[in-house]
Amino acid sequence: MSLAPYDPFIGQHLKTHAGETTVDRAYIAHYIIPAAKATAAGAANVLAATALTTAAQDIITGITQPPTPRVLSITGSASTAVGNVVITGTDAAGAALSETIVSTGAATVVGTKAFATVTKITLPLLASPNGETISVGLAGAFGLPYKLPYDTIIKMFNGGQVATVVSATSSFDAVNLSENYIDPSVALDPTKQVDVYLIV
Numbered sequence: 430m431s432l433a434p435y436d437p438f439i440g441q442h443l444k445t446h447a448g449e450t451t452v453d454r455a456y457i458a459h460y461i462i463p464a465a466k467a468t469a470a471g472a473a474n475v476l477a478a479t480a481l482t483t484a485a486q487d488i489i490t491g492i493t494q495p496p497t498p499r500v501l502s503i504t505g506s507a508s509t510a511v512g513n514v515v516i517t518g519t520d521a522a523g524a525a526l527s528e529t530i531v532s533t534g535a536a537t538v539v540g541t542k543a544f545a546t547v548t549k550i551t552l553p554l555l556a557s558p559n560g561e562t563i564s565v566g567l568a569g570a571f572g573l574p575y576k577l578p579y580d581t582i583i584k585m586f587n588g589g590q591v592a593t594v595v596s597a598t599s600s601f602d603a604v605n606l607s608e609n610y611i612d613p614s615v616a617l618d619p620t621k622q623v624d625v626y627l628i629v
Contacts, residue, residue, distance in 0.1 A: 437629050455628050457583065462571060462623035466496035467587075469619040470569040472504040472537060475547055478562035481510060481555045488550040498543040498572025500610050501530070503565055508534040510561035512553025518546045520607040521574050532563055541600065542607040543572025570599065570612035571623065578603035581628035582611060588621025 435456075442451040468474060475493050479486070495501075498521040503514045513529050520526045520543065528542045532553065552563055580601050585592045592613040602608035617623060 458575070458627050458629045460574060460625040460627065462497050462625070464588075464620055464622045467571075467617055467619045467621070467623050468496050468499075468567060469616065470502075470567050472502065472566040473564035474567040475501060476550055476565035478504075478506060478564040479552060481512075481552060481558050481561045481563060483554055483556065483558060485554045486552045488552065489548065492547050492550065494546055495544055495567060498545045498574075498607075498610075500540050500543050500568040500570035500572070500612075501528075501547070501565055502537050502539045502568040503530050503532055503563055504537045505532045505534050506562040507560075509555065509559065510534055510563055512555070513551075514553065514563060514565070515549075515551040516540070516544065516547060516565065517549040517551075518544045519548070521545045521572055522606055524606070526607050537566075539568045539570075542605075543570070543610045544607070545572070568612075569616070570610040571625075572607070573609040573611060573625070573627070574606075575609060575627070575629050576603050576606050577601040577609050577627070577629070583626040583628065584624075585611065585613060585626070586624040587613070587617045592617060592623075 437456045441454040517527045530540045594611045595614045598612040
């Protein structure tokens with residue numbers, strides 16, 4: 430018989446030596462991303478380079494799902510590949526999620542939300558298309574299964590090696606699950622498991 434998941438959010442308190450003063454009880458969680466799902470970042474992991482046309486396109490086929498909740502990126506092929514790319518899907522809890530990432534041309538632009546699934550990608554129109562394309566890929570940041578008000582990451586390992594988390598490009602939010610993700614300072618080895626230890 431498997432054990433029921435433990436709920437760390439029901440308000441447990443610990444006694445202190447200061448009389449009636451109590452403190453919240455916190456827990457160390459061990460979040461594992463299996464090696465098979467620790468896919469390396471890439472410009473077209475989710476949607477291959479797709480030609481822009483004179484009308485906006487809603488892409489619902491040919492989409493490769495993120496192997497684990499991930500922040501996404503878009504990459505244009507030329508300076509004229511500009512406009513809003515709207516990505517629709519769900520977060521790690523299955524809630525509807527949408528993000529607009531603005532393509533600035535021949536550059537990679539990273540989003541700010543972690544998607545568990547992608548159901549539609551809307552590409553911008555070009556008045557005079559000339560072979561421009563936009564692709565959608567996986568950025569380096571991995572989504573977390575917790576809403577964290579602060580950075581409570583203790584350690585992140587990749588195959589036993591420490592992978593430092595960069596606070597400036599990681600995100601923590603107590604309200605929106607999709608805005609909780611960690612971006613390691615070094616590229617991870619996608620053939621090895623990722624272990625994240627954090628306080629919840």
